[in-house]
């Protein structure tokens with residue numbers, strides 16, 4: 001297949017859906033006793049809702065929406081640190097746009113900007129580097145956020161700043177890695193997971209070998225997937241076939257983009273610039289060992305935590321979630337977004353209370369935008385929100 005339309009071909013989708021239905025039948029999965037498949041990546045969550053795959057696939061499949069949206073899992077304490085940094089008069093705080101509305105305990109970056117903080121949206125850390133060159137009398141801080149997909153570009157910007165000797169550029173590093181939260185979920189005795197649809201973009205960087213433990217140590221199948229409807233349907237079929245056959249393997253549906261060993265240039269940049277933190281807090285999931293990255297000592301001149309004495313290097317602060325917010329339960333698949341008492345009431349995309357309603361990759365925002373899973377009736381939406 002060469003063109004995007006071919007990955008959305010209705011005939012091919014029908015054939016895959018028929019194959020899925022057959023295998024679901026062979027497994028004996030039903031609406032009452034479904035197979036639980038977690039799509040780890042927020043991009044997949046969005047695609048599943050956007051293309052209605054949750055409604056097209058048989059009731060014997062239950063999608064669990066995983067923690068793969070970096071904006072959604074950012075803890076409130078780190079948002080608070082961002083706001084503190086941005087409110088310093090010497091700082092120009094730069095960030096990707098999707099982090100602007102994530103609620104902190106006091107305010108979001110958007111609110112801080114409205115109150116006068118110098119916060120600028122950028123499309124790349126290279127834009128922040130350019131700002132540093134043009135504003136030698138200001139401190140430019142880049143909000144490094146995201147999984148292995150965005151980690152290399154932040155690393156490359158730090159390497160470039162070091163080469164240029166840019167003394168007024170630093171990164172507030174909140175980069176996180178995908179395998180540790182998967183392990184944490186698998187270790188959770190309350191989680192029921194039968195298989196995974198693996199993240200596509202992250203795997204483009206890290207390859208598929210970091211997922212070997214899922215099959216080897218936990219006996220669960222995983223298929224790394226692309227983002228088009230046929231990609232997702234095919235990967236779901238691959239997972240189901242493994243379950244039916246009693247296999248647990250790491251399969252790669254997205255081989256047109258994802259090499260088994262990952263991207264050598266990106267991995268070298270990551271290795272050069274970062275080291276693992278002993279642990280990192282995830283919104284809704286708590287502290288997870290070795291799940292976050294910090295900037296190595298040799299680049300400490302570009303580490304905003306070192307420069308401004310904040311974050312994990314300083315006194316650590318745990319901020320409680322807003323009362324009634326069920327982001328953690330949604331993120332671990334314990335309830336659907338509509339099960340949160342705040343859904344559509346205290347929490348909408350216009351006025352998000354929790355992070356899952358902020359990003360288009362958040363499960364709550366996807367539910368809101370596309371109408372939710374089978375069985376979800378729009379009349380469930382509280383009157384306040386529907387008006």
Ligand code: SF4
Nearest residue numbers: 327340347354357364
């Ligand atoms: S509706 Fe809002 S508060 Fe509730 S889980 Fe979703 S994002 Fe969190």
